[in-house]
Amino acid sequence: YVRQLAEAGFAEYQTNRIGENRFATFTSEEGMVHLTYLAYNQSLSIITAPLDATVLFTPEEYDGSTKVTENTLGIISLDYSHRDVTDGNGMSYVITLEDGRYVIFDGGYAQDAERLWQYLNDNNQRADGEIVIAAWILTHSHGDHYGCIKEFVPRHGKDVTVEYVMANAASSTMVAEGQYDTFLTSSLPSLMRQMGGSPKLIKPHTGQSFTFCNVTFEVMYTHENFYPSVLPYLNDSSTVMRMTANGKTVLFTGDCEATASSVLVNMYGTALHCDILQVNHHGYSGGTKALFDAVSPSVAMWTTSQAAFDIRNSDKWIRTPNKYLVDMVGLDHVFVADGPCKLLPMSYDSLDDVTEYHFSTEQRMTQ
16 A cells, blocks of 8 residues: 555655554545554544644654753642542643654643643753743643643743644544543644644644654554444543654553553563553543553653542552552553652662752642
């Protein structure tokens, strides 16, 4: 099929291989074609779109001359005060790139907008003082993930420069009745018009990769890998990405339920291995023994409060085998998104290299 595309005048934009799976994106004046070959079921998926409706990432040239800081994974603690103590969800990660730009995953609740603003300001290392967000990645359309950006942009959208927003929204026909949320399709475009920098919206597809400075993000799964079946939960539309920086790997699973976890394991098997795992769906559900075994992380990150973590790791919790992961041989540390933010340099030699960031008292009073 690739040869046929080339003969038809399509140019190779990007190719990738993860495990035994092959991925390729081609373009021509007539449009974009993205191919996914999955070895486990020997399937070829073909996704097409007109070029005027498609944003393709522009590869960056980086030689280290603009380095001002270290690549750092910020595990952002959220404000759980508006939630029941046992219901601490939400998700927010901020990656600081060597040139001082940020990559944001989700952001958390609406109540976390000012906390994110404070974090970006206090940790900004750029000489020009500008807050530049290389990419704001939205995993899926649930309020505890998009609430922050929905509140942040009207307040501070023009105070930052956003280069890309990444989101792949499932269509309403692909999600079980009563599960759909329209934020990514109906609200996000208008919010982007309120952001500084005139950001471009990228719809990422499985197998594509995006490199900012020397940090690469690979798309490991989107709802498209579930087609033609209907997603039982909107959580299964979460875009899963693997980040590679300084030789370390981090798997962000969003809120993937057991159904999507099974697809991931089938697709990649042990090729899913990563040093750090963001545990599915706040540890409420979604993770499976097979997924945890395949990833086999040394660090696990829970996007939840300490109180909820304690409950969801008890012997009585039956929705997901969290305790299996916590007790796993080789797992060295667990981070919970509560208390001070944890800043993990991606060049870490040990977890002694982790530092903390505390939100100010004045910020908590504003909340």
